[in-house]
Amino acid sequence: MSRAEFDRLAAKTMADTGLLKTLETGLGRKKAGRLQAWAELPDAGALRAEAQQIRARVIEGLEDHLARFSAAVTSRGGHVYRAATAAAASAYIADLAAARGVRLAVKSKSMVSEEIGLNRALQQRGVRAVETDLGEYIIQLEGETPFHIIGPSLHKSRFEVQAIFERESGERLADDPAVLTAFARARLREEFLSAEMGISGCNFAVAETGSISLTTNEGNGRMVTSLPRLQVTVMGMERIVPTWDELGVMLSLLSRSATGQKLSVYTTLLTPPAPGKEHHVVIIDGGRSALIGSDLQEVLHCIRCGACLNVCPVYRQIGGHAYGPVYSGPIGAVLNPALFGDCAAGHLPHASTLCGACSDACPVKIDLPGLLLAHRRRHARATTGSAAAATKSAAAARAQIGWRQRLAFALWAAVFSRPALYRLTTRLAARLQRPWLRDGRLRRGPAPLSLWTGDRDLPPLARRRLRDHWSAGGGLSEEEQGS
Amino acid sequence: MTPVEQFCAELSAVQGEARLAADPAALAGHLREILAAHAIGRLAHWQHPALAALGLLAAADAAGVERLAVGPEPTDQRLLATAAAGLTHSDLAIAETGSIVLFSRPDQELTVSLLPLVHIAVVPAAAIVADVPAATAHLGRLVREDPAGLHTIHFITGPSRSADIEMTMTRGVHGPQFVYALVYTGDPAAQAAGT
Numbered sequence: 001m002s003r004a005e006f007d008r009l010a011a012k013t014m015a016d017t018g019l020l021k022t023l024e025t026g027l028g029r030k031k032a033g034r035l036q037a038w039a040e041l042p043d044a045g046a047l048r049a050e051a052q053q054i055r056a057r058v059i060e061g062l063e064d065h066l067a068r069f070s071a072a073v074t075s076r077g078g079h080v081y082r083a084a085t086a087a088a089a090s091a092y093i094a095d096l097a098a099a100r101g102v103r104l105a106v107k108s109k110s111m112v113s114e115e116i117g118l119n120r121a122l123q124q125r126g127v128r129a130v131e132t133d134l135g136e137y138i139i140q141l142e143g144e145t146p147f148h149i150i151g152p153s154l155h156k157s158r159f160e161v162q163a164i165f166e167r168e169s170g171e172r173l174a175d176d177p178a179v180l181t182a183f184a185r186a187r188l189r190e191e192f193l194s195a196e197m198g199i200s201g202c203n204f205a206v207a208e209t210g211s212i213s214l215t216t217n218e219g220n221g222r223m224v225t226s227l228p229r230l231q232v233t234v235m236g237m238e239r240i241v242p243t244w245d246e247l248g249v250m251l252s253l254l255s256r257s258a259t260g261q262k263l264s265v266y267t268t269l270l271t272p273p274a275p276g277k278e279h280h281v282v283i284i285d286g287g288r289s290a291l292i293g294s295d296l297q298e299v300l301h302c303i304r305c306g307a308c309l310n311v312c313p314v315y316r317q318i319g320g321h322a323y324g325p326v327y328s329g330p331i332g333a334v335l336n337p338a339l340f341g342d343c344a345a346g347h348l349p350h351a352s353t354l355c356g357a358c359s360d361a362c363p364v365k366i367d368l369p370g371l372l373l374a375h376r377r378r379h380a381r382a383t384t385g386s387a388a389a390a391t392k393s394a395a396a397a398r399a400q401i402g403w404r405q406r407l408a409f410a411l412w413a414a415v416f417s418r419p420a421l422y423r424l425t426t427r428l429a430a431r432l433q434r435p436w437l438r439d440g441r442l443r444r445g446p447a448p449l450s451l452w453t454g455d456r457d458l459p460p461l462a463r464r465r466l467r468d469h470w471s472a473g474g475g476l477s478e479e480e481q482g483s
Numbered sequence: 484m485t486p487v488e489q490f491c492a493e494l495s496a497v498q499g500e501a502r503l504a505a506d507p508a509a510l511a512g513h514l515r516e517i518l519a520a521h522a523i524g525r526l527a528h529w530q531h532p533a534l535a536a537l538g539l540l541a542a543a544d545a546a547g548v549e550r551l552a553v554g555p556e557p558t559d560q561r562l563l564a565t566a567a568a569g570l571t572h573s574d575l576a577i578a579e580t581g582s583i584v585l586f587s588r589p590d591q592e593l594t595v596s597l598l599p600l601v602h603i604a605v606v607p608a609a610a611i612v613a614d615v616p617a618a619t620a621h622l623g624r625l626v627r628e629d630p631a632g633l634h635t636i637h638f639i640t641g642p643s644r645s646a647d648i649e650m651t652m653t654r655g656v657h658g659p660q661f662v663y664a665l666v667y668t669g670d671p672a673a674q675a676a677g678t
Contacts, residue, residue, distance in 0.1 A: 026650040076631060134656055135647035151647065158649050177648040181656055188657065193561055209626045219643040219658025222597050226635070227560060244623025248616035259646075262493070263580040263615060266658070267638035271626055274587070274634040276557070 001324040003347045010351075013319030019155055023316050026154065030310040033260020034361065040262070041252070051253050052365045054246045055301035058238075059292065062300075065207040065240040066283065072210025078272045079280040082237075083116075086286045090121035093199070093232055093282060098125045100230055100278075102196040106188075108214070108221040109133035110201025111149060111304060112236045112284055114326045115339070118199070129199070130191050132220040134184050141168055147320035148328065149306040150258050155319060188220070198228035202235035203303070204250055205281075208243045212281070214268040215254055222266055231272065231279040237288050238300040250303060257363040258305040287339040295374040299334050301364050308358035308368060314351055323348060330358035334371040342379065349375035404447070423467070430461040486578040486611045487666060493581030497641030498654065499662040501581075501606075506669045511542035513665050514603065518546050518568065521601050521661065527551040527566035530590045533605065534572060537667070543570075554590040563594055568601035569659075575621065576606045576664070579614035580640050583664055584622075587635040596639060602659040604639075608668040 013019060038044040058065060070080040083089035097105060105127055107113065119140075122129040131140040135153035139146065141164050146152035153161070162175045165183050173183055200221055204213040212233055214221045225231065241247050255264040273279035291297055309315045309329030320328035324345055327335045333352060336345035349372045358368040415425050436445050442458040444450060484492070491501035504510035518526065526548045534540055543550055551566050571591070575584035583604045585596055596602045612618050618638070626633050643658030654660045 022649070029650070072630070132657070133647070134645045138647065151650070153647050154650070156648070158651075161648050177651040178653050180648055181645060181653040185656060189564065192657075193564065206623075209623070209630055211626060211630075217643070218645045218656035219597055220656070222593075222637065223657055226594055226597070244619045244626070245616070247623075248619035251619065252615050261497070261640075263577075263582055263638060263640045265497070265640050265642070265644055267582075267640075269622065269626075269636040269638075271630045271634050275631075 001344060006322050006347055009322040010318035014317055027310040027316060034257050034307055037256035037260045037262060047253060048363055048365055051249055051363060054249060055364045058240050059297060059300045065242055066237060069205055069207040069210050069240060073272060073281055081280060081282045083282055083284050086116035089282050089284045090116045090118045093118060094121040094125045096280060097122060097127045097197055102127050104195045105129045105197035105199055106191055106195040106224050107131050108200040108216065108224040109136050110234055111326060112201060113234050114146060116284060132188050132224060134218060137184055138164060145325040148309055149304055192223040192227050195228045197230045198224040199232045200224050202233050202239050204241045204247055205235055205239045206244055206247055207240055209271055211269055211271040213247060215264045217265045219266060221268055225268060225270060229277055231277050233281045235283055237283050237285050253363040254303055254305055257307045291338055296338050296371060298366055299338055299371055301366050302331055303364060305363060307361040311357040311361045313353065313355060330368045334368060337375055346379060426465055430463055433460055486613060487608050489578040490576055490581055490611050494664055497581055499581060499641040501664040501666050503666050503668055507537045510665055510667055511538050514539050514542050515546050517603055517663055518548055523548055523568045525549045525551055525566045526568045526570055527553050527563050527595045527599060528570035529572060529595060530554055531572040534570060553592045553595050558592045560594060564598045566599045568603060569595035569599040571596050571604045573604045573606045574610055575618060576611045577615060577618050578611050582638040582640040584618060585637045586633055593635055593637060597658050600655060600659055601661045603663045603665060606664045606666045608666055609671060
């Protein structure tokens with residue numbers, strides 16, 4: 001996805017005031033839910049530190065763990081396929097479906113299956129692949145990609161869902177979420193009972209026993225893994241935990257961080273294959289192993305809870321689609337360029353204020369701002385590698401910024417680099433700001449400040465500046481500190 | 484708070500319902516009430532010996548409910564899907580989260596707890612462990628001993644739910660809309676008589 005597409009999709013969300021409000025309240029609720037769920041733990045800090053260490057150790061010894069996991073699955077008659085690329089993974093599954101004469105495959109939600117473009121590969125082999133997570137079902141009918149890692153249809157109002165389901169069924173439906181949910185239940189129940197292949201993801205893979213843990217709320221994951229005879233699990237190679245003890249730690253954090261639940265409704269623990277079933281586990285590299293030993297290794301610690309999206313001020317403004325078709329939010333801004341390359345996503349690490357809310361929210365304490373900076377460093381090194389490239393990228397940067405912003409920064413630089421002018425300007429500004437103050441806040445400032453104050457406000461400049469206090473030799477009064 | 488009290492409180496916090504029973508008669512009474520409240524016509528159930536030993540199958544018969552005994556032979560899932568309620572027996576439960584844990588066994592078809600709109604599980608009080616790490620530690624031991632037998636384990640924490648439409652919580656998306664735990668605090672011998 002190009003930089004221009006990013007701008008277009010970000011602007012689309014930013015212009016949708018209804019959606020912005022949904023994001024503000026809905027994601028705010030998710031954040032509050034997580035904080036409460038963490039607070040109910042005896043010692044969330046210690047648990048997060050333990051989880052962080054578990055993830056770090058797993059990635060350090062990843063190949064050994066994967067070998068152990070694969071041996072356990074194959075020793076029971078299950079099949080393991082290590083796919084080096086996304087294309088190899090989807091081709092393996094599509095070939096398998098074709099070889100077994102599958103016409104209908106039901107899927108439970110899996111971000112990695114989005115990553116490998118599995119639905120398209122199946123479709124090309126004449127297999128109908130039906131998403132059965134309610135949110136995924138909605139966006140599949142719309143031909144869209146997930147808006148949020150755990151809330152794919154977050155951007156759809158009940159009225160849009162009503163219209164989508166009415167178009168699909170030819171029936172009249174109420175705009176009540178309960179009615180719409182009941183419709184999806186009835187529709188998808190028939191698909192579950194008819195499907196020849198079930199495709200599901202993996203939250204954690206336990207190396208010692210070759211077991212797979214799935215966390216879901218709706219029950220579609222259970223349907224998919226229990227009804228069809230032919231089973232496929234798709235997993236990123238970093239999903240490993242060594243033993244069931246580490247699994248307990250990770251499960252204690254995953255749902256709390258994702259949705260504020262102590263545990264999601266269904267935790268499914270498969271130790272495949274089940275009797276009478278054929279089970280294939282497809283383990284996807286897709287650029288992950290190249291990150292081990294690099295300055296981006298820590299991104300492999302992620303457990304895909306989505307907590308960083310919920311707190312990100314950028315995600316809340318631009319929504320999920322601007323990040324590209326798969327991963328969004330801070331984790332997407334780090335993961336997408338790491339997996340899909342700078343051409344597809346190199347601009348994403350720059351779309352961040354580096355405020356650090358994401359790493360505070362991360363249950364495994366990934367240093368996301370540090371990883372964003374690592375990307376920026378790589379980018380700077382790459383673009384300043386040759387004089388021609390540097391000139392080209394500087395010109396491109398200037399074109400992106402626009403003349404008003406350049407003027408604003410030029411003025412700022414002129415004032416800020418001349419102490420006398422700075423003193424004069426700040427004194428004058430504190431006096432002259434009055435016409436733009438509303439309710440004690442600076443709103444609708446003069447151009448070029450209006451670019452900022454158009455949809456935000458600023459605190460007013462203090463009458464007594466810090467430098468006035470400083471030169472008077474005094475500290476701030478309590479009142480001034482509070483204001 | 485005792486583990487039993489905590490289990491009940493947590494299950495009700497996720498919109499499930501726990502009912503305590505100190506003896507088989509009380510247990511059967513709860514089952515009759517639930518079957519009547521949901522006007523259940525057909526009840527799918529495991530052939531777990533404890534269900535008969537505790538008098539629950541007889542109670543269903545007395546309530547005039549048609550019983551569909553499931554397993555150990557392969558199950559007709561379409562037939563099972565016509566049952567309005569499913570009755571199972573839990574070997575493990577988690578106080579911290581209000582979770583009912585079900586194990587795969589030849590006579591324990593797990594879709595009995597999934598396809599019907601109402602799920603009723605008997606939970607022996609002694610099966611309740613403190614928290615998720617205690618449960619996974621225990622399950623890890625069992626799976627290491629018998630990986631093929633325990634090919635599937637489910638933690639069930641309340642009714643099926645989704646918040647995918649406008650982040651509004653709805654129940655019974657694909658799985659049950661109602662989940663009951665009949666927590667049996669009585670003499671384990673009455674239950675063991677069947678096993």
